[in-house]
Amino acid sequence: MAKQGRAEEGMPRLEQQLCFAIYQVGHAFNRAYRSILSGLGLTYPQYLVMLVLWEQDGLMVKELGERLMLDSGTLTPLLKRLEASGLIRRERDPRDERQVRIHLAEKGEGLREEGRCVEQAIGEALGGTAGDAARLRDHLDLVRDALLASSREG
Amino acid sequence: MAKQGRAEEGMPRLEQQLCFAIYQVGHAFNRAYRSILSGLGLTYPQYLVMLVLWEQDGLMVKELGERLMLDSGTLTPLLKRLEASGLIRRERDPRDERQVRIHLAEKGEGLREEGRCVEQAIGEALGGTAGDAARLRDHLDLVRDALLASSREG
DNA sequence: GACTATCTAATTGTGCACAATATAAATAGC
DNA sequence: GCTATTTATATTGTGCACAATTAGATAGTC
Numbered sequence: 486m487a488k489q490g491r492a493e494e495g496m497p498r499l500e501q502q503l504c505f506a507i508y509q510v511g512h513a514f515n516r517a518y519r520s521i522l523s524g525l526g527l528t529y530p531q532y533l534v535m536l537v538l539w540e541q542d543g544l545m546v547k548e549l550g551e552r553l554m555l556d557s558g559t560l561t562p563l564l565k566r567l568e569a570s571g572l573i574r575r576e577r578d579p580r581d582e583r584q585v586r587i588h589l590a591e592k593g594e595g596l597r598e599e600g601r602c603v604e605q606a607i608g609e610a611l612g613g614t615a616g617d618a619a620r621l622r623d624h625l626d627l628v629r630d631a632l633l634a635s636s637r638e639g
Numbered sequence: 640m641a642k643q644g645r646a647e648e649g650m651p652r653l654e655q656q657l658c659f660a661i662y663q664v665g666h667a668f669n670r671a672y673r674s675i676l677s678g679l680g681l682t683y684p685q686y687l688v689m690l691v692l693w694e695q696d697g698l699m700v701k702e703l704g705e706r707l708m709l710d711s712g713t714l715t716p717l718l719k720r721l722e723a724s725g726l727i728r729r730e731r732d733p734r735d736e737r738q739v740r741i742h743l744a745e746k747g748e749g750l751r752e753e754g755r756c757v758e759q760a761i762g763e764a765l766g767g768t769a770g771d772a773a774r775l776r777d778h779l780d781l782v783r784d785a786l787l788a789s790s791r792e793g
Numbered sequence: 794g795a796c797t798a799t800c801t802a803a804t805t806g807t808g809c810a811c812a813a814t815a816t817a818a819a820t821a822g823c
Numbered sequence: 824g825c826t827a828t829t830t831a832t833a834t835t836g837t838g839c840a841c842a843a844t845t846a847g848a849t850a851g852t853c
Contacts, residue, residue: 499690499706503772504668504761506779508687509708511665512810513786514658519811520790530839533662536653546802552653554663557802559840566838583801583848607658610789614781618657621782624775625660627768632667635764636674666840673841684809701831711832713810720808737818737831 503628521606525599530555531567532603538573538589539597545584572596657782668761675760679753684709685721686757692727692743693751699738726750 499505518529527535530553537544537552544552546560553560564587567573572593578584611618653659672683681689684707691698691706698706700714707714718741721727726747732738765772 498694499687501773501776502758503765503776503779504672505687506776506783507661507665507668508683510779510783510786511661512708513783513790514661515810516790517786518658528838529662533653533659540652547800554666555839556841558804558842561803563839581801581848585802604656610786611657611782612785612789614785619655621775621778622655622657622660625657625664628765628775629660629664629667631766631768632664632671632764635766636667636670669840682808699831709809710811712812712834715833717809731832735819735831737816739832 507625517607517610518603521603525596525603526570530559530563532600534560534563534567535572535593535596535600538587538593539600542589543586545578545586547584549587567593661779671761671764672757675757679750679757680724681750684713684717686754688714688717688721689726689747689750689754692741692747693754696743697740699732699740701738703741721747 515529518532522529522532525532533553534549537549546557546564550556550560564573564575564585568575570592571590574588574590576586576588578586669683672686676683676686679686687707688703691703700711700718703718704710704714718727718729718739722729724746725744728742728744730740730742732740
């Protein structure tokens with residue numbers, strides 16, 4: 486079928502674009518985590534929240550959002566679901582009632598051990614493909630920061 | 640401040656995880672495209688669909704889904720919105736009435752030229768950070784394929 | 794004390810993503 | 824010709840993501 490790279494007048498093919506590679510690998514990660522995390526009753530963003538809380542308990546919604554780069558419109562309903570499943574408690578700070586502080590509940594604390602297996606399972610799914618994962622990650626962080634800086638300017 | 644890598648008993652910090660880097664750079668791309676594409680009245684997934692159609696018109700929903708790795712539950716409402724904004728037409732194949740074929744409308748064809756500027760704008764936003772973008776992309780494709788293969792097995 | 798600016802979180806509305814299910818058409822086997 | 828299976832799309836329900844708006848609380852000013 487001839488060479489596939491029929492780049493029509495400077496419009497790069499979808500498969501050649503970095504953004505699309507990231508879009509797809511993001512979906513692939515999501516699916517991989519989904520099948521692993523379904524056993525814990527968590528989605529991937531919920532797991533990220535738990536990871537942060539296992540590292541540091543008692544954060545405010547604002548602080549969680551800064552760590553995860555998510556706003557309250559995303560976090561509020563997500564946190565309510567985590568509270569409904571008994572993993573966390575949402576408590577208004579009595580000193581400043583605007584703020585909601587998030588604490589691990591016993592059930593969420595207990596999930597910590599099961600959580601340790603998750604990264605191992607993902608590591609196996611990655612096989613050797615991540616290669617020098619640290620360098621790949623650092624490169625992606627550079628790309629992220631350039632994009633965010635540009636979004637803020639423009 | 641000490642060394643930041645206080646990896647508590649084998650639980651890697653969020654910032655160290657490849658999945659999180661990809662999660663964040665995906666969001667960053669989304670935001671960068673959002674500010675560029677809002678002028679065209681497109682979202683990023685809608686733009687991806689248009690990219691595919693500019694490359695090859697008259698695809699069926701199934702084929703679009705294969706190219707983008709999206710299912711009909713995602714594409715059907717997205718395509719209806721593109722049809723509502725006059726960029727495409729959805730036509731049932733008269734020979735096999737299960738299938739819906741997607742064609743560019745004139746308005747969608749006319750957007751092709753404006754679309755050419757998008758990748759240039761993203762390139763500027765990336766600055767030099769993409770570096771050897773092709774190799775980065777190839778690496779990400781490997782990661783994606785390993786994850787997908789593992790998802791299918793498990 | 795009332796007034797205003799600021800800050801935090803919740804709420805609302807739109808759109809993406811996907812699992813599960815439904816519907817309907819084409820095809821295979823008989 | 825008739826049923827069974829497969830295939831293509833649509834529908835429904837849940838959850839993430841974010842912009843825009845709202846509401847409550849604090850702090851500072853007069």
